[in-house]
Amino acid sequence: MITVENLTKRFARKTAIESVSFQVEKGEILGFLGPNGAGKTTTMRIITGFMPASDGTVRVDGFDVFENPIDVRRRIGYLPENPPLYLEMTVVGYLRFVAKIKGVPKEKIDLEIQRVMERASITDVQERIIAKLSKGYKQRVGVAQALIGDPPVLILDEPTIGLDPKQIHEVRELIKDLAGNHTVVLSTHILPEVEQTCNRVVIIDRGKIVAVDTPQNLRFQLQGAERVFMEIQGPAPEITSKLKAMPGVIDVHTVGSNDGRHRFQIEGELKKDIRSDLARAVVQNGWGLYELQSVTMSLEDIFLKLTTAEERE
Amino acid sequence: MRNILAIIERELRAYFISPVAYVVLTIFVFLSGLFFRSILAQVLQMGLMSQLQAQQLGPRAMDMPGMITRGFLSTMSVILLFVMPMLTMGLFSEEKKRGTIELLLTAPLTDLQVVLGKFFAGVTFFLILLLTTWIPTGFLYLYSSPASGPILTAYLGLLLYGLALIAIGLFISTLTENQIIAAVLSFGTIMVLWLVDVLANNADSTTGKAVLTYLSIISHLDDFMKGVLSTSHIIFYMSLMLVALFLTYRSIDSLRWRG
Numbered sequence: 001m002i003t004v005e006n007l008t009k010r011f012a013r014k015t016a017i018e019s020v021s022f023q024v025e026k027g028e029i030l031g032f033l034g035p036n037g038a039g040k041t042t043t044m045r046i047i048t049g050f051m052p053a054s055d056g057t058v059r060v061d062g063f064d065v066f067e068n069p070i071d072v073r074r075r076i077g078y079l080p081e082n083p084p085l086y087l088e089m090t091v092v093g094y095l096r097f098v099a100k101i102k103g104v105p106k107e108k109i110d111l112e113i114q115r116v117m118e119r120a121s122i123t124d125v126q127e128r129i130i131a132k133l134s135k136g137y138k139q140r141v142g143v144a145q146a147l148i149g150d151p152p153v154l155i156l157d158e159p160t161i162g163l164d165p166k167q168i169h170e171v172r173e174l175i176k177d178l179a180g181n182h183t184v185v186l187s188t189h190i191l192p193e194v195e196q197t198c199n200r201v202v203i204i205d206r207g208k209i210v211a212v213d214t215p216q217n218l219r220f221q222l223q224g225a226e227r228v229f230m231e232i233q234g235p236a237p238e239i240t241s242k243l244k245a246m247p248g249v250i251d252v253h254t255v256g257s258n259d260g261r262h263r264f265q266i267e268g269e270l271k272k273d274i275r276s277d278l279a280r281a282v283v284q285n286g287w288g289l290y291e292l293q294s295v296t297m298s299l300e301d302i303f304l305k306l307t308t309a310e311e312r313e
Numbered sequence: 314m315r316n317i318l319a320i321i322e323r324e325l326r327a328y329f330i331s332p333v334a335y336v337v338l339t340i341f342v343f344l345s346g347l348f349f350r351s352i353l354a355q356v357l358q359m360g361l362m363s364q365l366q367a368q369q370l371g372p373r374a375m376d377m378p379g380m381i382t383r384g385f386l387s388t389m390s391v392i393l394l395f396v397m398p399m400l401t402m403g404l405f406s407e408e409k410k411r412g413t414i415e416l417l418l419t420a421p422l423t424d425l426q427v428v429l430g431k432f433f434a435g436v437t438f439f440l441i442l443l444l445t446t447w448i449p450t451g452f453l454y455l456y457s458s459p460a461s462g463p464i465l466t467a468y469l470g471l472l473l474y475g476l477a478l479i480a481i482g483l484f485i486s487t488l489t490e491n492q493i494i495a496a497v498l499s500f501g502t503i504m505v506l507w508l509v510d511v512l513a514n515n516a517d518s519t520t521g522k523a524v525l526t527y528l529s530i531i532s533h534l535d536d537f538m539k540g541v542l543s544t545s546h547i548i549f550y551m552s553l554m555l556v557a558l559f560l561t562y563r564s565i566d567s568l569r570w571r572g
C-alpha cells in the first residue's frame with residue numbers, strides 16, 4: 001500500500017533522513033519508532049505530501065507522491081504531530097470544514113461527521129469551542145479529523161501523546177479496530193505502544209533505519225543471550241579482564257559481590273549466544289560458577305541497544 | 314471550487330469571531346464618515362464662495378456632488394492603506410503559527426486553491442467595507458443627482474487598488490508566523506509604494522520622474538477619480554496583484570521545502 005524507497009531529506013544545515021526504505025502492506029499497522037530527532041515526523045511529512053523529499057520516492061496505492069500529489073492526499077488521513085486545530089471553531093464546525101476541503105459530498109457531510117465523532121468518542125463535546133477543550137480531547141479531535149472521508153491510509157504522528165492512560169488505551173483500541181480496512185503508520189517513542197498495537201516496527205535513529213521486523217521477532221532474535229547475568233567466585237579484576245577479552249563479549253560490569261562471589265552483567269554482541277563459551281571459560285580458569293542466566297530484554301532494551309550501537313562501534 | 318469556498322467561509326467566520334472584523338469595520342466606517350463630513354463642509358464652503366464670486370463675475374458651473382464623491386472616494390485610498398494590512402496579516406501567518414497549514418497543505422487541494430481561497434477571503438471582507446461607503450454616497454443620490462460615471466470609475470479604481478493591496482499583504486503574511494510583523498511589514502511596503510509618488514515629484518530627470526510616477530501605487534488612482542478609464546492604470550493594478558499572488562504561490566512552495 002505504501003512503498004518508500006531511498007528517501008532522503010536534506011535541510012539547509014541538516015540531513016534529517018537518509019536512504020530510508022520500507023513497505024507497508026494493506027491492512028497493516030506499522031510502528032515508527034525512534035528517539036527525538038530521529039526523522040519520524042520528516043518521513044511522515046514526505047509521505048503525506050506536506051514536504052517534498054530531496055531524493056527517493058514514495059508511492060501510496062500506486063500513486064507517486066510527487067507526480068500525483070492530490071491522488072495520494074485523497075487516500076491519506078493525517079494526524080500531524082501538533083493537531084492542526086482552528087481553536088476558535090466548534091468541534092462540529094471544524095470537522096465540517098475538514099470534510100469540505102477533503103471533498104466529502106455535501107449530502108454526506110453530516111453523517112460523516114457523526115461517524116468520526118463516535119469513533120473518536122467526542123460526540124459529547126461536539127458543540128464546544130476547540131480552544132476550551134482539554135489536551136486529550138483536542139488530540140482526539142485531531143484523530144477524528146484524520147478519519148474524515150474514510151481514507152484507506154492513516155498516518156498518525158504520535159497519536160497518544162498528551163492523553164491520560166485511559167484515553168491512551170482507547171486510542172490504541174481504536175487504531176487496532178481501524179486496521180484491516182485501513183493501513184496505519186503511527187510514530188511513537190513509547191515502546192509498549194508498538195508492542196501492543198503494531199504488526200511491524202521500523203526502528204529509525206538519526207535518520208537511518210536500524211531495524212524492521214515484527215515486535216515478536218525483534219524480541220526473539222535478540223533474546224538469545226547477549227545480556228547474561230553471572231555469579232562467579234574468583235578474583236574479580238582477572239575475571240573481568242578475561243571475560244572482556246573473549247570474542248563476542250562487548251562489556252562486563254560488576255554489579256555486586258558478596259563472600260568472594262562476584263556478580264557480573266555481560267553484554268554480548270547482537271544475535272550471538274555466548275552462554276556456553278562463558279561457562280567454559282569459568283571452568284577452564286578454575287573459578288566457581290554459581291549462576292548463569294540470560295537476561296530477557298524488553299523491546300526497550302533492544303531499542304536502546306539498536307539506537308546506541310553506532311556510538312559503541 | 315467548493316474547497317476554495319470552504320476556505321473563504323472559514324476565514325470570514327474567523328474574522329467575525331475574532332475582534333479583527335469589528336475593529337476594522339469600526340475604524341473604517343468611523344474614519345470614512347469623518348472624512349465625508351469634512352469634505353462635505355469643505356465643498357459647501359467652496360459653493361458659498363463661488364456664489365459670492367458669481368455675483369461679481371457671473372454664474373459659473375460647479376459640480377458639487379461630483380467634488381464630494383471624488384474627494385470622499387480619494388480619501389478611501391488613505392484609510393485602506395491602514396486597514397488592509399489588518400485584513401491580510403493573519404491569512405497565512407496564523408496558519409503557520411498554529412500548524413493548521415499542515416492540514417491545508419496535506420488536504421487534497423492544490424496550492425493555487427489555497428492561495429485563491431485566502432485571497433478571496435480578504436477580497437470578500439474588502440467588498441463589505443466598500444459597501445459601507447454606499448451609505449454616504451447614497452445620501453448624495455437622495456439629495457442631489459451626481460453624475461454616476463465618475464463614481465463608478467472611482468469605485469473600480471478603489472477596487473483594483475484594494476485587490477493589489479490584499480495580494481501584497483497576503484504574500485507578506487506567508488513570510489512570518491507573527492501577525493503583527495506581517496501587518497507592519499505590509500503597511501511599510503504599501504507606504505513605500507506610496508512614497509514613490511513623493512520622490513517622483515522631487516525627481517530631476519523627466520524619465521526618472523515618469524518611472525517613479527508609474528511605480529507609485531497612488532498616481533494611478535487619479536484618473537479613475539476623475540472619471541477617466543484607462544487600460545494602462547487597470548493593467549498596472551492587475552499586474553501588481555498578479556505578481557504578488559505569484560510570489561505568494563512561490564512562497565508556499567518554498568515553505569513546503571523548508572518545512
Ligand SMILES: Nc1ncnc2c1ncn2[C@@H]1O[C@H](COP(=O)(O)OP(=O)(O)OP(=O)(O)O)[C@@H](O)[C@H]1O
Nearest residue numbers: 011014016035036037038039040041042043571572
Ligand atoms: N524544517 C526543518 N528545518 C531544519 N531541520 C529540520 C526541520 N525539520 C526537522 N529538522 C531536523 O531533522 C531531524 C529530524 O526531525 P524530525 O522532526 O523528523 O524527528 P522526529 O523523529 O519526529 O523527532 P520527535 O520524536 O522529537 O518528534 C531533527 O534533527 C530536526 O532538527
Ligand SMILES: [Mg+2]
Nearest residue numbers: 040041042081
Ligand atoms: Mg516528530
